[in-house]
Amino acid sequence: MTKNKHGKDPIVLPFLTLRNISTIQDQENNRKIYTGQISAFSILDLPSDENVREFLPEASPKRRSYTQVHREILETLENNDADFNVLNSGITVVAKSLSIDDNKKEMKLVGSSIINGSQTQGVIRDHYNNLSEDARNEFKGIVKFEIIVTGDPNLIAETSISRNYQNAVRLLSIEGRRGQFDELQNALDPGGQRGLKLQKSESDLSEDIIRTEKLLQILVTLIPKELWERTKPKTHYNKAYAYSMKSKCLKEFADAYEAAKNPEDSKHAELKELYQFYLDLVFDGYNLYQKWKHHQGFIGRNIRNGLKWEGRSIKEVSDGFVFPILAAYSNFITKVNDRWTLMIPSHLDENDLIGFIHQVYSDLSRANPQHMGKTESSYVFMESITRMYRRAIQAEGS
Structure with missing residues (x-):
């Protein structure tokens, strides 16, 4: 301070x-x-x-x-x-x-x-x-x-x-009213063919509406390091805030939108690239989150906290597990034909990722998923694993 x-x-x-x-x-x-x-x-x-x-x-x-x-x-x-x-x-x-x-x-x-x-x-x-x-x-x-x-x-x-933007009308409603989520909505569901709808106002409370703030937290977690360093050169590379700081993620998106739409903005070029990342990755990012949010690979891992059960199946996995895993996937995001693309290696073993996050859970986070989601070392560890994985693949292909 x-x-x-x-x-x-x-x-x-x-x-x-x-x-x-x-x-x-x-x-x-x-x-x-x-x-x-x-x-x-x-x-x-x-x-x-x-x-x-x-x-x-x-x-x-x-x-x-x-x-x-x-x-x-x-x-x-x-x-x-x-x-x-x-x-x-x-x-x-x-x-x-x-x-x-x-x-x-x-x-x-x-x-x-x-x-x-x-x-x-x-x-x-x-x-x-x-x-x-x-x-x-x-x-x-x-x-x-x-x-x-x-x-x-x-x-x-x-x-x-949060306290400032919740006083009168929340930032979500303000930016939604300004149309700042329209392109994000279209990128998520072009022409409404997929039946996916973003929340654009605090009064949008239907269960089938995708929470925009949560989606932006997901996308921040997926930002590749090289893009982060270009668009946030003065900000320490630490994604742990995305887990709990939804208002900050929302505000960062709003800033990127404003700069991208204003060629006279001093940060226009770099934030335009960041804004394009949001649009390019929104659908894949949403699907990746949903996949891990309900992943059955956590069964039998002796995890006491952070899993909700429905009978013998996992109904929901805590975000404390999911967000560091999402950060690991940022190493598989690259630009292809001027578009940010998630390219998951075909032989990536998801059970290996679960094993590694279980190790973080057991050794580094005091067996507390919330603590794990807020701790920088959780993200550093998971990203280091896939970074080595990516280098190994690149070496094989050279």
């Missing part, structure tokens, strides 16, 4: 109420969650480095006027400050660590950032700056807060994206 722009770290904040609401699942994932209430003016020094949305009037010199949301926040502060904590949804903060002094009713946050609520903070700051000293002392506004204490940067990023 970057140093906050206010230059204060740690930050000490007085609180009115504070409660630890962490669950066993939170403890198992090395995080804590607190909730409480704080005086509105006490949040002004909190940084917002990890937030995907800055305070909009401050972020853009051309946009000095408030939006309707800003006006409503300000109206409540001016006319009904005693009810602000009821009428406003509050803020969400992440921190690397938190310590509490119950006697002083203070909390000390290290590596903290607002990830949802920058608009609320920005309007409160403007209101504070416009008040006299006496009016500030009479102000009764209180803000609800949630603090997520974690050292996981992927969780921080995903939470920031």
Whole structure:
């Protein structure tokens, strides 16, 4: 996490109420969650480095006027400050660590950032700056807060994206309404002949609709290393985020779409190639996922977790197994006649892949499929196996 722009770290904040609401699942994932209430003016020094949305009037010199949301926040502060904590949804903060002094009713946050609520903070700051000293002392506004204490940067990023884009209309609905999934839908099912339909809105809840966010997670997992390095040159080659960060995968697709359609975009050429990858691989990627999601080769492997059964058959395999296996297939994706193509060697033994992922499950992931799906080493190991496999095939053919 970057140093906050206010230059204060740690930050000490007085609180009115504070409660630890962490669950066993939170403890198992090395995080804590607190909730409480704080005086509105006490949040002004909190940084917002990890937030995907800055305070909009401050972020853009051309946009000095408030939006309707800003006006409503300000109206409540001016006319009904005693009810602000009821009428406003509050803020969400992440921190690397938190310590509490119950006697002083203070909390000390290290590596903290607002990830949802920058608009609320920005309007409160403007209101504070416009008040006299006496009016500030009479102000009764209180803000609800949630603090997520974690050292996981992927969780921080995903939470920031999710919380911001779920406030009004989810990014899925926004991009669907803009037509950004139309070409992906046509590539998946040209002319509607296959009966495959993508979800384009959060209200599309039919069981037979393919979840677009899930599909994009699959495609990110399949990106070949050479394409990744051309289109994400400053990003560490690590696909583990695709397992759990669906909002990030969706946003990356939206960015690729926008750049591909705009020749003046500085990233037009490379992101156009990435966008074409999505279109070329969407059908094969979907089918590959479905195949492994219901693969019967996991029977008899002494796997205690991550398999759903229907009688003696496997009904569903956990994504924690499936996603690292999908990453292994990225070594078999190449360009043929200017089209990205999945070329699976005819003598690839799927049981070997199951054996290798079972080894990861047993040795590296504490026999926990969820942990395996989130761990970079799972993907590195599986890709290294098929990379050697590919080199062996190339050597035979030379």
